[in-house]
Amino acid sequence: MQEAVSITEARRWGAPSPPILAVNNIEVVYNHVILVLKGVSLSVPKGEIVALLGANGAGKTTTLKAISNLLQSERGEVTKGSIVFDEAEVQALTPNELVRRGCIQVMEGRRCFAHLTVEENLLTGAFTRRDGSAEIKRDLELVYSYFPRLRERRAALAGFTSGGEQQMCSIGRALMSRPKMILLDEPSMGLAPQVVDEIFTIVSNLNQTSGVSFLLAEQNTNMALNFARYGYILENGRVVMDGEAAALRDNEDVKEFYLGIAEGKRKSFREGKHYKRRKRWLA
Amino acid sequence: MLFFVETVISGLLAGVMYSLVALGFVLIFKASGVFNFAQGVMALFAGLTLAGFLSGTVPFTHQINPALAMPPWLAILATVGVMILLAILIERLVLRHLINQEPIILFMMTLGLAYVLEGAGDLLWGSDVKVLDLGLPSGASDWLLDNYGLYVDKLEVVAAVVAAVLVAVLAIFFQRTRIGRALRAVADDHQAALSVGISLNTIWAIVWAAAGIVALVAGIMWGAKSGIQFSLSLIALKALPVLILGGFDSVPGAIVGGLIIGVGEKVAEVYLGPFVGGAIENWFAYMLALAFLLVRPEGLFGEKIIRRV
Structure with a gap:
């Protein structure tokens, strides 16, 4: 038992395998004038949960959107630095290709498709997949096993489900793309502490059982540091501090x-x- | 009584013709939240192209070369090809550069597009009125006339059947297919759709192509009825009250709205017209739409605005 733990430890921290995500000193400018990120670097090792902490407007969401390449549709632009996901340069890829390669973002504020049922929402997550409906069906069952509440609500319009259910729905939707990494933007926003707890527990289970890496942007510092392995603290578009979660907590x-x-x-x-x-x- | 029935039937069938135009609007509005002002001109353009292929007109020269005349099925297929090509061009040259802009800007774009298409249609095929002869049945149905004394135009019956088929196909497409689901997702939330890997560019090209094909169907029906001419592009205005009544984002709404407008118009003209000096038909639809806006702004079948409290 003892040995098993130390092997995982070695895999996690000792092995020189390249991180699944490396962000190198990026600058992001909106509308050609507003400088939002002023040199952010971070890396996410394979199979880890890494937290990105900071107050409102620190640049957490912008960082995530730079990684998932959703900035372009908001007239934002990475002007310096580079982002490498799974050995591929992100800037050269469309969001669609990134999702296909296994990097998907769960956006802040849940963003379910309100007029689609919960199940249809989940199925849209499999849009980029080409491996046939049997596989997709199997993954749908898998998502329902992680989130039993979604199975009960599968036929309900997503717009009429509760906040917690919507958050589960959008995480489940991301899972349907068979991701290697999920960029999770503020999953605790506007939810009751009990529901937040439930969601974090599921995220952590997912991470352990399926090996999905997470980059987690959160304001709920306490919660995030409890579940993450490593953390970065952003302030005014810069990383001001980083370290292992336990060290940051202390x-x-x-x-x-x-x-x-x-x-x-x-x-x-x-x-x-x-x-x-x-x-x-x-x- | 017979006269009343005849009025209602002719209203219903005229309504189907409006619905055909409204359908094209609904498609694009559903998937991109854009009111496509160019839909009427697209019907005109499709009709002109079809007539051109049928008669063997050489593009840009306005000369007819009978050797180039295509049989109807080939001409229709070729026109479908042209409409798909047009959709891809619109996506590449225009929509792609307007991603994430305000709806009003996209609306202005469709206004511009209407003029470009109108010009392109004239340039390619000439601006004279064209007769569209696809061999569709026309004139009164003898059977109904002999047995019931009802006058019903066969062409309009054909239009009704075509509309029914079109709606069934679209409903299956939207509800049951992967692309249809993605279309509805894009309609709900562009950015979230982008974030799950739905390519907006592909979706828009598909939806404009579908709207182009619906425009072609509308162009064929209206063209067979009254020839292909500039006024065809104005039927877009008639589709407006239909949309307000049925809901901008509902395929069944476009049909039911069209029927109500068609019947309302005809019945009002015949029974109310004499009291106010006639010519009700031209404005009745708009008044009905106005009344509806006050009572039920999302339309009969429009998607309810979901507000969680």
Whole structure:
């Protein structure tokens, strides 16, 4: 047992296998003028959950959209740096080709197709697949086994399901493409803590049983660091800190600014170390 | 009584003709949220092309070379090919560059497209009125006239059958196929569709091609009825109240809306017309549409605006 664990450990951290995703110092500009990302680098090892943390407007969503190449349709552009997914340069691929190669984004705010039933939503996820309806049907059953609630609601219009069900539906939809990696944008948004817990548990199961890698953008720092292996913290379009999740959880600054705990106890906002924060992270 | 029945039947059949035009609008609106102002001109263009192929007109020269005249089936196939090519061109040259723009900008694009297509049609095939002779039955149905004393135009019956087939095919396409599902997904949320790997470019080319083929059917029916001429492009305006009534994104809505407008028009003209000096037929449809906008803006069959509370 002990040995088995250490082998996985070795596979995860020791082996020199290239990461499934490598983002090298990218800059993103919207509308040719607005500089949103000012040099972001990160990497996701195969089969890991990596968290991308930060406040509103830090650049989490933009980073994910740069990776899935959805920026172009929003008049955004990667002007510097490179993104490599599974040994392929992302900038040269369309979103459609990226999904076919196994990199799919679950967008912020769920974005189910409201006028399609839950099952039809799931089936749209298999759009890029060419391996026949029997395989797709099998994967549909698999998704239902991960999310039993979706099976119950399969014939309901997605627009009329609850927020949690919609989130499950959009994750399930992404799974139907047989991804190697899912870019998960703020799955906890607007959901009850209990539902968030449920969803994170399923994500973590998925990661362990099917080996799908996750890049998880979250504001719920506590939750994300509990499930992720590694974390990056973004601020104003830059990575200001990164480290293993456990180390980040114990970091004084992270506790102070993102978890709301300092010197062992919760403090009020007024007592925060504002000047120190500016000095240390942005100087 | 007989007169009333005749009025209703002729209204229904005229309605089917409106529905044929409205269908093309619905297709494009459903998949891209764009109101395609050029749909009427597409019907004109398709009709001109078909008439050109049938008569063996040499494009751009306006001269007829009988050796080039195609048999009807070949001419129809060739026109379908032209409409598909047109759809691909529209996607490549225009839509691709307007991705993620406001609906109003896309609408302006279709206005421009209408003029370009109209010009192209004249340039290619000439602007004279053309007779479209595909050998479709026309004139009164003798059987109905002899047995029931009803006057029913055979051509309009054919149009009704064609419309029914078209609707059945489209319904199966939208509900049961992979591409149809993707079309509905794109209609719901462009960006989310993009994120699951649905290629918008392909979808738009497909949907414009489908609308082009529906325009061809409308062009054939209207052309056989009243010749192919510029006024064909104005039937688009008649489709507008049909759409408002039936719902912009509903295929059955386009049919039912068309029928209601057709019957409403004819019945109003015959029974209300005399009291207000006639000519109701021209504006009755628009009044009906206006009333509908006030009561039920999504139309009879339009997709309900889903609001979760």
